[in-house]
Amino acid sequence: MPLLECRNISRYFGGLRAVGGLNLTLEPGELVGLIGPNGAGKTTVFNMITGIFPPTEGQVLLEGRDLSGLASFQVTQLGIARTFQNIRLYKEMSVLDNVRTAMHAGRGYGLFDALLRTRRFGAAERRLTEQAEALLERMKLTARRDEPAGSLPYGEQRRLEIARALATSPKLLLLDEPAAGMNPSEVGELLELVRSIQRDFGLTILLIEHQMSLVMNLCQRLVVLDFGEVIARGTPAEIQSDARVLEAYLGKGATA
Amino acid sequence: MVQFIEQVINGLQLGFVYALIALGYTMVYGIIRLINFAHGDVFMIGAFVGYFGFAVWGLPWPVAILVSMAVCAVVGMAIERLAYRPLRAKGAPNIATLITAIGVSLFIEYFTSLKFVFGPNYRVVARPFAVQVFHLGPVSISSVQILVITVVLVLVAGLQYIVYRTKVGKAMRAVSHDRDAARLMGIDVDRVISYTFAIGSALAAAAGVLFALAYPQISPFMGIMPGLKAFTAAVLGGIGSIPGALLGAVLMGQAETLTAAYITTDFRDAIAFGILILVLLLRPAGLLGKAGPEKV
Amino acid sequence: MRARSFAIAGAILGLYGLLELLRQTGIISAYWAQIMDLSLIITISAVGLSLIYGFTGQFSLGHAAFYGVGAYTAGFVSKTLGAGAPGFVLALVAGAVAAGLVALLIGLPILRLRSDYLGIATLGFGVIIRVLLDNSHKLSPTLGGAKGMMGVPQLASFVWIFWLAVGAIWLAANLIRSSYGRACISIREDEVAADLMGVNTTALKTLAFVVGGALAGLAGALYAHRYPFLHPSTFDYLKSLDVLLVVVLGGLGSLTGTVVTAIGWVFLLEWLRAVLPSEYMDLRGVVYALVLIVLMIARPQGLLGGSSAKGGKRRATA
Numbered sequence: 060m061p062l063l064e065c066r067n068i069s070r071y072f073g074g075l076r077a078v079g080g081l082n083l084t085l086e087p088g089e090l091v092g093l094i095g096p097n098g099a100g101k102t103t104v105f106n107m108i109t110g111i112f113p114p115t116e117g118q119v120l121l122e123g124r125d126l127s128g129l130a131s132f133q134v135t136q137l138g139i140a141r142t143f144q145n146i147r148l149y150k151e152m153s154v155l156d157n158v159r160t161a162m163h164a165g166r167g168y169g170l171f172d173a174l175l176r177t178r179r180f181g182a183a184e185r186r187l188t189e190q191a192e193a194l195l196e197r198m199k200l201t202a203r204r205d206e207p208a209g210s211l212p213y214g215e216q217r218r219l220e221i222a223r224a225l226a227t228s229p230k231l232l233l234l235d236e237p238a239a240g241m242n243p244s245e246v247g248e249l250l251e252l253v254r255s256i257q258r259d260f261g262l263t264i265l266l267i268e269h270q271m272s273l274v275m276n277l278c279q280r281l282v283v284l285d286f287g288e289v290i291a292r293g294t295p296a297e298i299q300s301d302a303r304v305l306e307a308y309l310g311k312g313a314t315a
Numbered sequence: 316m317v318q319f320i321e322q323v324i325n326g327l328q329l330g331f332v333y334a335l336i337a338l339g340y341t342m343v344y345g346i347i348r349l350i351n352f353a354h355g356d357v358f359m360i361g362a363f364v365g366y367f368g369f370a371v372w373g374l375p376w377p378v379a380i381l382v383s384m385a386v387c388a389v390v391g392m393a394i395e396r397l398a399y400r401p402l403r404a405k406g407a408p409n410i411a412t413l414i415t416a417i418g419v420s421l422f423i424e425y426f427t428s429l430k431f432v433f434g435p436n437y438r439v440v441a442r443p444f445a446v447q448v449f450h451l452g453p454v455s456i457s458s459v460q461i462l463v464i465t466v467v468l469v470l471v472a473g474l475q476y477i478v479y480r481t482k483v484g485k486a487m488r489a490v491s492h493d494r495d496a497a498r499l500m501g502i503d504v505d506r507v508i509s510y511t512f513a514i515g516s517a518l519a520a521a522a523g524v525l526f527a528l529a530y531p532q533i534s535p536f537m538g539i540m541p542g543l544k545a546f547t548a549a550v551l552g553g554i555g556s557i558p559g560a561l562l563g564a565v566l567m568g569q570a571e572t573l574t575a576a577y578i579t580t581d582f583r584d585a586i587a588f589g590i591l592i593l594v595l596l597l598r599p600a601g602l603l604g605k606a607g608p609e610k611v
Numbered sequence: 612m613r614a615r616s617f618a619i620a621g622a623i624l625g626l627y628g629l630l631e632l633l634r635q636t637g638i639i640s641a642y643w644a645q646i647m648d649l650s651l652i653i654t655i656s657a658v659g660l661s662l663i664y665g666f667t668g669q670f671s672l673g674h675a676a677f678y679g680v681g682a683y684t685a686g687f688v689s690k691t692l693g694a695g696a697p698g699f700v701l702a703l704v705a706g707a708v709a710a711g712l713v714a715l716l717i718g719l720p721i722l723r724l725r726s727d728y729l730g731i732a733t734l735g736f737g738v739i740i741r742v743l744l745d746n747s748h749k750l751s752p753t754l755g756g757a758k759g760m761m762g763v764p765q766l767a768s769f770v771w772i773f774w775l776a777v778g779a780i781w782l783a784a785n786l787i788r789s790s791y792g793r794a795c796i797s798i799r800e801d802e803v804a805a806d807l808m809g810v811n812t813t814a815l816k817t818l819a820f821v822v823g824g825a826l827a828g829l830a831g832a833l834y835a836h837r838y839p840f841l842h843p844s845t846f847d848y849l850k851s852l853d854v855l856l857v858v859v860l861g862g863l864g865s866l867t868g869t870v871v872t873a874i875g876w877v878f879l880l881e882w883l884r885a886v887l888p889s890e891y892m893d894l895r896g897v898v899y900a901l902v903l904i905v906l907m908i909a910r911p912q913g914l915l916g917g918s919s920a921k922g923g924k925r926r927a928t929a
Contacts, residue, residue, distance in 0.1 A: 109807055111803065111806075111807070130806070130811075130813075131806045131807050132806050132807070132808075132809050132810055132811050132812065135806075135807055135808060135809035136809045140807075140808075141807060143804070147801050147803070147804040148801075148804075149796065149797050149800035149801060149804070149805075150800060151796075151800060151864070152793070152796055152797065152800060156793050156796075159790070159793055160790075160793045160794055160796075160797045160805070160808060160810070161808040161809065162790070163790050163791075163793070163794045163808075163809060163810050164809040164810075166790040168789075168790075170791065170818075173785060173786060173789035173790070173791050173792075174782050174785050174786060175785070176785055180789065184789070184790075187790065223808060224808075226808075227808055227809045348727075350727055350730075350731070398904055398908070401908050402907070402908060402911060405911060407907075407911035407912075408911060408912070409726070409727070410670065410859065411859075411907050411911030411912075412911075413727070413730070414855070414856065414859055414903070414907050415903075415904055415907040415908065417852060417903075418900050418901075418903035418904040418907060419900075419904060421849075421896065421899065421900035421903070422897060422900035422901060422904065424896070425893075425895075425896030425897045425899070425900055426897050426900075428893065428896070429893050429894070429897070430893065435893070543734070543738070546731070547731075547735070550728075550731065581742070581745075581746050582742055582746065584738055584739075584742050585738065585739045585742035585743065588734075588735030588736070588738045588739050589735075589739060591731070591732070591735045592720075592721065592732050592735050592736065595721070595724055595728055595731070595732050596720055596721065596723070596724070596732075599724065599728060
């Protein structure tokens with residue numbers, strides 16, 4: 060069974076079509092890139108999958124289960140996590156708490172345990188903290204544990220976003236331009252990081268990215284969007300030589 | 316039926332007064348996203364200045380309205396300059412500005428209640444003219460009602476002219492659409508905001524004088540309820556929208572007058588705010604407002 | 612950790628003993644004792660609003676409505692059951708539960724609204740409650756309507772008020788320093804992101820609103836049993852504003868700031884009453900308003916806490 064299946068999904072914003080009739084299937088363990096020019100509708104696809112702006116038409120299925128009508132937090136609890144193109148960390152919370160907050164659904168205690176500080180509360184909090192610290196270690200953020208997230212440099216904020224997404228224990232990870240604003244050496248590190256977390260956490264990853272070096276080296280398969288429609292699918296090598304993709308990126312006549 | 320028509324006319328009079336106040340709320344909100352809590356108190360000052368004008372200084376009432384509008388325009392600009400602009404310059408959180416606005420409102424109310432200012436008590440307003448009643452068939456309509464409705468229509472037409480036919484109006488619309496872009500285009504944003512306060516406050520002043528003529532009792536705390544209701548009207552119509560403020564105010568005036576006439580007077584305010592909450596829930600952008608999806 | 616908890620508990624017990632001694636011996640006069648009680652009652656209510664607004668970011672201009680619901684419910688229960696400790700406890704519980712229930716009923720629909728709009732909706736809710744209290748005699752003559760309610764047994768002694776305030780602060784602190792509290796703060800920081808990280812934002816906002824409303828209700832219930840005259844005007848929009856100011860001046864997201872500011876604010880207002888010559892009593896409102904404006908312009912991020920990062924966030928589009 061495919062992990063994720065988007066069946067003919069479309070999204071309209073007041074008469075304007077952002078995405079039309081998209082079909083997309085991800086098998087478990089795949090690492091797929093979603094590319095296309097600015098305004099092609101890539102982030103809208105993420106928003107439809109995560110239920111912020113549910114598809115106007117069509118269905119999204121996770122492991123065969125229809126996600127229609129679910130709230131975003133329910134979609135996340137079923138195993139889809141994401142990062143944001145324009146970083147959306149909780150700026151005033153500490154780095155550790157950013158990660159721990161994402162574990163709320165799996166906190167393992169109830170309201171009265173929290174209010175009365177029961178033994179169960181203590182044990183569960185210790186476990187949450189250890190898991191969060193392990194994720195920070197993994198993302199090389201241990202030294203920043205107690206700093207407010209907003210004070211971190213850009214590249215570290217991007218890594219913290221990934222750590223926070225992983226803390227929700229996802230099966231599918233959606234990364235929205237994780238390399239935006241990074242220099243080439245940071246992009247190189249990110250590439251290794253994404254590969255290793257995919258392997259170690261057994262993740263399926265769908266990635267939006269403009270940095271072609273990253274996309275071409277990382278993804279097994281690419282889907283190209285333009286004006287809300289898929290214009291090409293294939294391996295990085297196939298996409299690089301696709302005339303329509305070049306045209307979408309560079310304009311008509313550029314292929315001649 | 317005759318009684319119903321007369322109630323509708325009463326509601327129209329009230330709604331038109333609300334409309335003048337609501338315009339100031341909606342213009343200021345449109346331009347700096349601030350619920351200017353002090354606006355109802357500017358309305359109160361307008362009522363007092365107008366009252367002094369025709370009852371104490373012996374001015375003809377149209378002149379009293381103009382004097383009141385001029386005084387309140389200055390008051391409005393002063394409030395903006397002294398209280399809100401320093402916060403804007405600091406990039407303070409919205410909530411700080413909102414609370415400051417509440418502070419300004421309280422300041423005006425308590426300051427004007429002092430004995431050497433307006434004093435804390437109600438004053439009964441002696442109208443500068445005898446009230447005549449006209450009969451259109453079985454329906455009677457008073458000269459005060461005709462006066463209120465006419466003055467409001469003239470002022471709204473004037474506002475429409477300023478907003479859509481003058482350079483200031485164009486700048487106001489530009490700033491309200493995109494402040495940063497307007498600044499880059501060389502518009503003096505602070506000055507435009509100042510003009511907006513001046514115009515909104517002048518309209519509130521006129522509303523105050525009309526209110527004093529129509530419901531002849533004034534006090535330093537008289538601005539609170541009409542202010543809240545006018546704001547409700549602005550939200551109802553779609554905040555930031557001038558036609559919306561007018562529509563919302565007219566509906567608000569009708570709702571309030573008709574409930575009082577046919578259902579209950581005790582719960583009048585509760586019903587007004589019940590409507591507000593329902594509108595916010597069912598159509599948060601208001602009747603004529605537009606809402607865009609939040610960018611993610 | 613454990614040692615620290617014992618030290619804090621010991622310090623609070625010591626503080627209570629000292630205050631009780633000073634009151635019994637008359638060193639703290641009945642007048643100032645009454646102000647002290649009021650400051651603790653306001654603290655309980657302010658801690659409630661701190662949960663709602665300071666930590667969860669849900670702007671409310673109607674907090675006094677919950678305070679009023681608690682006071683009237685508790686007063687009604689107590690007057691009906693008659694004096695006595697069991698009736699008093701029941702009245703306190705009833706006040707808190709009634710306010711919590713009202714918060715649930717009103718919160719479920721209106722917590723979908725954001726910032727200014729939520730503020731206006733809660734303000735409207737406050738006006739509605741005020742109007743209902745003004746007309747409450749139609750429901751039961753005991754409630755008194757616009758004439759006010761008298762004859763509630765004055766059973767809220769210092770021992771009750773002090774320890775309930777401590778308890779309220781303790782519960783609020785526990786809530787904040789748990790996964791629930793972190794989830795609430797994440798909603799304040801970025802509601803969309805919180806939702807996408809698996810936080811049921813509706814449930815948590817409602818939780819904060821209900822707990823915060825119930826605390827205000829408890830405070831109101833204590834008030835009803837401490838001051839012999841209840842009137843709808845004690846629970847109107849200006850009172851909501853008082854509590855909001857305390858929470859904002861204390862620094863959003865600082866429980867310590869809320870508590871210190873609540874106590875300081877009540878004493879400041881009384882001190883103003885004490886120092887201003889009686890012919891200048893009218894100036895009190897003017898001074899209050901001026902202090903408020905100057906404080907907000909000078910320190911828009913609050914008096915305590917409030918890092919510069921805090922001022923930069925929730926930056927005004929204004």
